[in-house]
Amino acid sequence: MTAPDKEILCTLGPASLNDRVLARLEELGVNLFRINLSHTKLQDLPRVIDFIRSRSAVPICLDTEGAQIRTGDMLNGEIAVRENSIVHAHKLRVPGDAFNFNLYPDDVIDKLEVGDFISIDFNSVLVQVISRDDAKVAMRVLHGGVIGQNKAVTVERDIALDTLTAKDIAALEYGRSVGIRHVALSFANRGSDVDQVRALVGDDTFLISKIECRNGLINLDEISERSDALLIDRGDLSRQEPIERIPALQKLIIARGQAHRRKVYVATNLLESMITAPRPTRAEVNDVINTLLDGADGLVLAAETAIGKDPVGCVAMIVKLIREFRVLNARTPAPHHEGLAYVPTDPTSLLIEPHGGTLVNRVSPAAAIADLDTLPRLTVRDTDLLDAHQIGVGTFSPLTGFMDRETLISVLHRKRLPDGAAWTVPVLLQVDAERARTLAAGQRQVLTDDAGRAHAVIDVSEVYRHDLDEIGHLAFGTASTEHPGVARLLRNGDHFVAGAITLIEERPSPWREFELTPRQSRFIFAHKGWSKVVAFHGRNISHRVHEHLQLQALERTNADGLFINPVIGPKKPGDFLPRPILRSYQMLIDFGLYPNGKVLLGALATYPRYAGPREAVFNAICRKNIGCSHFIVGRNHAGVGDFYDDRSYRALFDELGDTGITPVFFDAIGYNPATGAYESGLHDDAQAISGTRVRDSLLRGEPLPDWYVRGIVQDMISAELKAGQPLFHA
Structure with a gap:
């Protein structure tokens, strides 16, 4: 027939x-x-x-x-896994449920690595491996859904x-x-x-x-x-x-x-x-x-x-x-397609373009670096290694390395890179005069931590000196040593090493499961079907005004999702450590206090510059590279003390024009007990939330009102204190 x-x-x-x-x-x-x-x-x-x-x-x-990899048997033929929960895939057979199941073939567990993204049942569920042992792997659910038995599983990395x-x-x-x-x-x-x-x-x-x-x-x-x-x-x-x-x-x-x-x-x-x-x-x-x-x-x-x-x-x-x-x-005879060839390319994306148009990727295995063991070593600070890491993975795109003199001057005076792209914060590798005398353009140096572990390679293009007071005045708006960013600048040396970075090894981190590179976050956003994403930057535990800003920004922008992206690098004494910050947000997610399927928690391994408006723009650009289209800018964002005028934030974004990411501005927010609402402007009826009061009350074990910090977060902090866990940078 x-x-x-x-x-x-x-x-x-x-x-x-x-x-x-x-x-x-x-x-x-x-x-x-x-x-x-x-x-x-x-x-x-x-x-x-x-x-x-x-x-x-x-x-x-x-x-x-x-x-191929497939799911094992499930107790009822399928299971439902909840977003942001932890599930385990076991080597030995277990009755498949919402927290424990098997993958087939059995030995695939031995091939999985921490950091692997795994799509299950034709992309209905996305998980990431966060830890492993000989018997099982633990995975964080990034996109929840239903998993059937004997369904297809894809690891986003070639596995033999x-x-x-x-x-x-x-x-x-x-x-x-x-x-x-x-x-x-x-x-x-x-x-x-x-x-x-x-x-x-x-x-x-x-x-x-x-x-x-x-x-x-x-x-x-x-x-x-x-x-x-x-x-x-x-x-x-x-x-x-x-x-x-x-x-x-x-x-x-x-x-x-x-x-x-x-x-x-x-x-x-x-x-x-x-x-x-x-x-x-x-x-x-x-x-x-x-x-x-x-x-x-x-x-x-x-x-x-x-x-x-x-x-x-x-x-x-x-x-x-x-x-x-x-x-x-x-x-109509069938057409011919001679000369076609397969060329692997990044998926077509509706996400915002990276800053400068291309997401930088300067990551290479150490084995690919010729004569790595014989190259000279340069011990640098943890903050320098964090900068090298973010340059390598593309968070600082279009930067490919530490800034040379021309770029520094352009950023300080024009707030732009030499090619005209908006850029507001210097990214510098500082050394003292003695070390600078041993360095020269054309050298290749291995950047190591204090223990001598190699993390990156720099191809030195320039070694130069620049007046620190000028950098302080222009980058931070002050030369006061009371400003933590200025103080850091002054103690790190007045010579600078410029050059392209190649990242060869990630720093050890207990928060690796949350540290998403721009490529990983973009992959997750695309998997979730998000194209409009609003980002929240923070350096403290979650309090109720944070929640208000985040939910209002979601509504105001009509975004597909919210990316909570706190900074977890070293901060000034008295600032919160990463553990309580991440746990506070994870608890809010676990207790269903955000719209279902609308939020992703990730950590940004960098450090605050405390540069006020300039840093607000810088933080926005980083989130643009991560794939976010909108960025929340609250009162005194990235500021410290009284160094910055609240009006200067909007003024700088206006001065720079279209940076490619849309700022979502908020004025000071207070709580009005008469209405039970959070309101813009600290008028007579509104009460402000003070980060200092949060810290002092938690240390003294004094409960705060629920409108200040949710009870579940306060209970978590109390338990941490009783267990002897440090909460703040010393």
Whole structure:
């Protein structure tokens, strides 16, 4: 009934493994029945094969599990995981619930690393590995949702997995023994994978390689040469490639298959709506026709015929569409796409562009640095290493290193980089005169901490001197040593080392699970479907005015989400340490005090400059690089004492014009006990919240009103004090 050059492949399952459906599918001209080994137990395979063969002459294809990760069994078939909770994946089998479950294959736990992002069940859930031991990994849920059992899992890092599982090998050996001569290799990564399967199934087996991962695209030609056909699994492929690229990749794979004279089949979502509905959508029928016009040799129905309500109706619709294609193709020959090549690129994003247009990436493994062990060493301060880290990962884009004299002068006097991009804060590597005499342009130096651990490499471009008083007056608006930023500047030396940075090792940090690089935060935002994100910068525990600002900013900007991004680097004495800051926000999230699915907590490993308006702009630019479109600027943001006028913040943003990120300004906020509301302006009826009072009251164990700091946060702080945990920088 069908066109001889267009084939139909059907996956069999509970909906189609019966006499009537098998007979009808054969009558409609199905060319191949597929048994998915991911959903078929090995002990059931002989029975399933015998059942099909006793009712149909259509050849059977065994589709391997392949190099993939899947979820294990769940107590009720699926679990719901809550955003910002901690879940564990165990090596030993556990009853799957909302906090503990298994991944398959079992040994994948040994391959996971702290920091790995993991998408589960076709991106419905996103987690990040935060710790591990020999038996399990702990993961922070960044995007909650429902996880089904035996569902696809993607680690956003290439992990070496065996080409075939033990189950695959046993199934293929059995299939060959009973005369099955069609095999589909799942997750073909490279030509050697095909060779391994070919050695097992023999040259007389029709071997289909499934292209459903990035490595398969990279090694497409060598896979094609060794295979009899290719199969584009658009579903699994879209777990590694942006979904908007799938149409172009489909055309590319078909073109490369044609160049190698190989058949190409296309699978996933062809008639997805017909799993439950009697008719397809207009988009689906357009997709099928255009897939055939692209040059596909066959179409693969999966869930539609395995578990759908009407497998026969689905195949009948495919038959009609193939007929329509034949009529259309007689008038409009399929286009050719010669010369197409796969080039890995960042996903198309609706997030704000990085400052300067490109997100800097100056991270390299130490092994890639020639003669690293023989390079001279320069011991620097922790704050310098924090700057080097943020330069390397792109938070300070477009900076690629510590500033030279020209850049410093431009920033001090024009508040811009030499190319005109807005930039307000000097990023300097200071040394004393004695050390400066040992340095010169053209040198390569390894930047180390006090313990001698190498963290970054600097390619020195200039060593220069500049008047510290001028820097203080222009960068901080004062030369007073009472200003902590000025005091730091004056004690660090009046010579400066400029040069590009290469980050080779992250600093040790107990807060790594919260420290998201710009690429990681952008990845999470995109996964959540956020394109408009408002950022909150802070250096204290959460109090009620913070909550008010954050929720008001969400409402005022109509943002998709809120990124709470406190600073956790070294601060002045009396400022809060990272632990109580992060725990205070995590508690608010855990207790459901933010809109569900609207907030992400991340930490920024840098240090306050206390530079007032200039630092407000700098902080905004950093969040722009992180992917935020809006930035909250409260009263005396990043200021200290009475050094800055509240009006100067708006004035500086106005002076600079469009920086690419929108400031969300707030005046002083007070609490009005008469109305029970937080109101702008400290009028007679409003009471201000003082950070000093918060600190002093907590230290003395004096409870604050709930409108000041929530009781759950105060209880946490009290417990920390009783446990002997330090709360403040000494």
